[in-house]
Amino acid sequence: MLRIAYLLESTELSGGAQVALIQAEALARRGHRVTVVSPQAEPKWLRLSRARFERASFRESQALGEAQIRVATFWTTVAPALEGSRGPVFHLCQGYEGSFAIYAGQQGAIEAAYASPTHKLAISATLAARLTSMGRGPVQNVGQVFEVGDFRPGREREIAQPPEIIVVGQYDTDIKGVDVALQGLKIVKERGVAFKLRRISTTPAHEVEKQSGLVDEYHWHLPRERMPFAYRSADVFIGPSRSKEGFGLPVLEALATGLPCLLSETPTHREIAGEAAWYFPDGDPEGLAEALPHLWTEPARARAREQGPRVASRFDPAIVAERLEKAFLDGLGGGQALQVSGG
Numbered sequence: 001m002l003r004i005a006y007l008l009e010s011t012e013l014s015g016g017a018q019v020a021l022i023q024a025e026a027l028a029r030r031g032h033r034v035t036v037v038s039p040q041a042e043p044k045w046l047r048l049s050r051a052r053f054e055r056a057s058f059r060e061s062q063a064l065g066e067a068q069i070r071v072a073t074f075w076t077t078v079a080p081a082l083e084g085s086r087g088p089v090f091h092l093c094q095g096y097e098g099s100f101a102i103y104a105g106q107q108g109a110i111e112a113a114y115a116s117p118t119h120k121l122a123i124s125a126t127l128a129a130r131l132t133s134m135g136r137g138p139v140q141n142v143g144q145v146f147e148v149g150d151f152r153p154g155r156e157r158e159i160a161q162p163p164e165i166i167v168v169g170q171y172d173t174d175i176k177g178v179d180v181a182l183q184g185l186k187i188v189k190e191r192g193v194a195f196k197l198r199r200i201s202t203t204p205a206h207e208v209e210k211q212s213g214l215v216d217e218y219h220w221h222l223p224r225e226r227m228p229f230a231y232r233s234a235d236v237f238i239g240p241s242r243s244k245e246g247f248g249l250p251v252l253e254a255l256a257t258g259l260p261c262l263l264s265e266t267p268t269h270r271e272i273a274g275e276a277a278w279y280f281p282d283g284d285p286e287g288l289a290e291a292l293p294h295l296w297t298e299p300a301r302a303r304a305r306e307q308g309p310r311v312a313s314r315f316d317p318a319i320v321a322e323r324l325e326k327a328f329l330d331g332l333g334g335g336q337a338l339q340v341s342g343g
Helices: 015-029 062-066 075-082 101-114 125-133 178-190 207-212 224-232 249-256 267-276 285-295 298-312 317-334
Strands: 003-007 033-038 052-055 069-072 089-093 119-122 139-141 164-168 196-201 215-220 236-239 261-265 278-281
Touching: 003 015, 003 062, 003 075, 015 033, 015 089, 015 249, 015 317, 033 062, 052 062, 069 075, 069 317, 075 089, 075 101, 089 317, 119 125, 119 317, 125 139, 125 267, 164 178, 178 196, 178 207, 178 236, 178 285, 196 224, 207 215, 224 249, 236 249, 236 285, 249 261, 249 267, 249 298, 261 267, 261 285, 267 298, 278 285
Parallel strands: 003 033, 003 069, 033 052, 069 089, 089 119, 119 139, 164 196, 164 236, 196 215, 236 261, 261 278
Antiparallel strands: none
């Protein structure tokens, strides 16, 4: 049994926090003592049953003091994970934050975190290759975790008239590409094609969205348990994330429910969805507008229902937990050079 501690800076609903929590739970199911440590309260949107949760500052955490393995889950948690560590420290990389516009003013600190003596873990082969090319290797790809749960196809139904489209993500986060989706949908609307747009985000509607005249429904902080119903009641999912996005969990959610998915043509999206989705050129609203009508057809719906759930099932948390366990054991066997003394 390994004593493992995950450092989670924020427990607010987000894809990054969800991945860390699911990893912790999957490792606990393998018999390890896993604790998620955060200065914030235990999340109510995803309950832990096997893994433990400790609300404490990183410096005062009992679990961190006892851990054989520490896992930093964001660049800001790398330094606290290294401080006082007596064993190997792992950095779970879900995207290179140094390329995000929102963190432009913190570039130096981000680069310092990635240059720190940690074992890097990536959630996709695309991200692992990118970090390696940047000189941040070695990087091990452990894969993404996705719990299918209720994310399954619903009963077959007729295409809504007009068709209903779902777009998930924050408008003001450049890597999400929501602005590209809205520009493409504006073109579609100007061509006289009717549709209904449902937006889902963890932040309130942006003023640009409010004034666009495109959004029919806006759901802010939709509970996680309601997301399967949101997908099953839609006709098309648009995933416009840019190439810098680490991994978009909503894509897997939509695929698992058998929803036709129109995705930006990026290496990550190809790695996730393969031939189970349709694609438009990354960042190209015109390309989106051209491709969209092909997805609300019966052949497209049949293909999505057949291939989407199969593709999504590849991201089993149990498989990732086995890879993580091996990485941790390897780190314990040869991790002495990476130890950092406290103080």
